[in-house]
Amino acid sequence: xxxxxxxxxxxxxxxxxxxxxxxxxxxxxxxxxxxxxxxxxxxxxxxxxxxxxxxxxxxxxxxxxxxxxxxxxxxxxxxxxxxxxxxxxxxxxxxxxxxxxxxxxxxxxxxxxxxxxxxxxxxxxxxxxxxxxxxxxxxxxxxxxxxxxxxxxxxxxxxxxxxxxxxxxxxxxxxxxxxxxxxxxxxxxx
Amino acid sequence: xxxxxxxxxxxxxxxxxxxxxxxxxxxxxxxxxxxxxxxxxxxxxxxxxxxxxxxxxxxxxxxxxxxxxxxxxxxxxxxxxxxxxxxxxxxxxxxxxxxxxxxxxxxxxxxxxxxxxxxxxxxxxxxxxxxxxxxxxxxxxxxxxxxxxxxxxxxxxxxxxxxxxxxxxxxxxxxxxxxxxxxxxxxxxx
Numbered sequence: 339x340x341x342x343x344x345x346x347x348x349x350x351x352x353x354x355x356x357x358x359x360x361x362x363x364x365x366x367x368x369x370x371x372x373x374x375x376x377x378x379x380x381x382x383x384x385x386x387x388x389x390x391x392x393x394x395x396x397x398x399x400x401x402x403x404x405x406x407x408x409x410x411x412x413x414x415x416x417x418x419x420x421x422x423x424x425x426x427x428x429x430x431x432x433x434x435x436x437x438x439x440x441x442x443x444x445x446x447x448x449x450x451x452x453x454x455x456x457x458x459x460x461x462x463x464x465x466x467x468x469x470x471x472x473x474x475x476x477x478x479x480x481x482x483x484x485x486x487x488x489x490x491x492x493x494x495x496x497x498x499x500x501x502x503x504x505x506x507x508x509x510x511x512x513x514x515x516x517x518x519x520x521x522x523x524x525x526x527x528x
Numbered sequence: 529x530x531x532x533x534x535x536x537x538x539x540x541x542x543x544x545x546x547x548x549x550x551x552x553x554x555x556x557x558x559x560x561x562x563x564x565x566x567x568x569x570x571x572x573x574x575x576x577x578x579x580x581x582x583x584x585x586x587x588x589x590x591x592x593x594x595x596x597x598x599x600x601x602x603x604x605x606x607x608x609x610x611x612x613x614x615x616x617x618x619x620x621x622x623x624x625x626x627x628x629x630x631x632x633x634x635x636x637x638x639x640x641x642x643x644x645x646x647x648x649x650x651x652x653x654x655x656x657x658x659x660x661x662x663x664x665x666x667x668x669x670x671x672x673x674x675x676x677x678x679x680x681x682x683x684x685x686x687x688x689x690x691x692x693x694x695x696x697x698x699x700x701x702x703x704x705x706x707x708x709x710x711x712x713x714x715x716x717x718x
Contacts, residue, residue, distance in 0.1 A: 361638060362641065366637070367604070367638075368603060368604040370597045370601060370602060371601075373594065373604075374598055377598075396586065396587040397587040397590060397608075400587060400590040400594070401590050401591070401604060401606075404558065404563065404594045405594055405598060408560060408564055408567075408595060408598060411560060411561075413557060413558060413559055414557070414591060415556065415558070416558075416587065416591075418587075447556070450551075450552065450557075451551070451557035
């Protein structure tokens, strides 16, 4: 998606070999024109999937999921992060390791809101090592729901995680795909 | 807003004198038709305010803010919660006490994303005691930005917090206003 690549080149900051800061347009401040285009593009890419539920993880995936949901007419559900295993009620739960914070956390959704009849599109802002995505897929599996696809705003292709999911047959689409990044030099996959 | 009141009556669960669970349509699962109507209504209510920035707080305010931003063409910014005071970079920061969790937390936004020229609409899912809202107003003040209004999905009128803000001259609009609530009996303000 051209506008996303332009924003990354203009405003993205490569803080380290692994970290791209996009707080000015995606992660804390959200450029609303970009968000609207992202929603249009996600709706176009998965138009044939009969999506009934868009599942994301708090917090930075929520705006993208909500915007896509508005375009697609599908309800949005966000999994919650907990530091401890004390989660109340009937929930699907999985453990995700965060490299950023160096700790494990639980990710949960209520069983009431994710059903075996759901056709689920996963949405997130970044795909790096794929741990969060694997966790969300686990929740979908636990619910017996069908995973119809994954929409990612920015994929760090150099980790290989995205291609691994694709090789497993996951329909994974990313709006910007970064092949390599160093300060002042971000290369997108063609 | 009629649809919001209907959803609260049909699906809301009064868990205690203070707590209304709306996870099935607003707080974890998001009913997309409701969200679209909420966005339309917020855009209508504040159409004359030249809003340049919609500020909310993670996580459950983000979807509402994103939807309203899409309708109003205004960027969305979400304040982050931190348990500790270790926040990096140049940020505006304030402390909010959570009654739900019984602890203080810091709320921060980057100085880069909230400017003195901004005309800010605050958005949140609930207004109960008003602590989170007071924190967000503090951030707006610190930035020297102008607070043009506050849009709340569900106001618990019985706390008096909303009316206190109104008496102070804040333009505060709520999409559903609960005058009183007990299990099986929710009364809206006319």
